Amino acid sequence: MEVIVPFSTDRPKSRLSDALSPDERSAFARAMLDDVLDAVAAAGGEPRVLATDAVDADRPVTVDDRPLTAAVNAALDARLGADGDESDADGPPEPVAVVMADLALATPDAVERLFAAGRDAEVAMVPGRGGGTNAFVASHPEFRVDYHGASYLDHRDIAAEVGASFAAVDSHRLGTDVDEPDDLAEVLIHGEGRAAAWLREAGFALDASEGRVAVVRE
Template sequence: MTPPIVIPFRPVDPKKRLKAIMSQEEREGFARAMLSDVIETVIDAGCTPVLLTTQEIANIDARVRVIVLNLGLNEALDAFRKEQDGPFGIVMADLALCNTKSLMQLAHTSAAFGIVPGTGGGTNAIYIKDGSAFKAQYYGFSFLKHLTWAKEQGYSIEIIDSFRLSTDIDEPDDLVEVLIHTERNTAAYLNQIGFVLCAEEGRVHVKRI
């Protein structure tokens, strides 16, 4: 059976590292576009999406279970896991490049603990067989902290090697990855607000037209 996949989400004033190139309204629209791609992928992978949001949001797919908890990420996940008695996954809402294949690799791991690093030391996705035991330690060295914790528990561990799942979209240059590697809601949203790819001195960036 496929596990539920928790997607933590903050709908208001998200993606602050894009402030220099997007208004708050645009950042909120962009975060929603990424969320919709992640939700669709979770459903396509045969899993149940659980949206763990800091506040109610409109127009969410009826197949999504919504939990509103106005808490920090670690605190919200800690409150969630206490109610679980089976496995679950956690997938960040900004994995705009995620696809069914990479997500199924996580959801169908034979290990007791699956983890996908994010660039810069973060944790982009987790699978935990013994859900109620999970201890969320996001921010900073979270990949190493989660990995150390899983080793201490004696879990079998799979570190999933996926560019698509390891790419979280935080910085202006990360938009390059969206425009090159996807054609879904997130890329459509970027096109709609005028972002295009450009090459300068052999390197690729985005610009606004």
């Protein structure tokens, strides 16, 4: 299954500016991207980076500097059939997945669960903690995305409007995206890859001395 991994090279992870310098944010974002690509590949997927600018990666890269919604929909058009047109296809389109690049807790097992749900439903989706859309598999030729606000709810409605069967995938590892400084604690607690190692090498650690877990920099 092809897996599109959107990645912004322009001021990545700006909401982490209170914790990381611009260069550090770029390095940390790249570590998370590599973790996601590794997890997808180990789960049997074929990852392709959908980047806003050129990226030096050992995976295929497509550059599209349009906003996220337009770029992902262009990728879905190419793979599922623009406007649902299957006239050149021998059968239903193959499922395609979209997995965000900041899912630092992603593991092959979690990605495999998403793939399995996508084989049973025409749209299978992992909601983020704030109601965003962290990952999905789609095979319905008319399903398209609209990323803004609580996009998970919008995408569930879009699936219903086009008559696609829908499955919600409850996954802590894929449902945890790293946007805010407080999210770094999740990476330090549960992370198993490059992103967690990068944070530790940069001096970040957990402190529970005041009765709650906090991230500190040594």
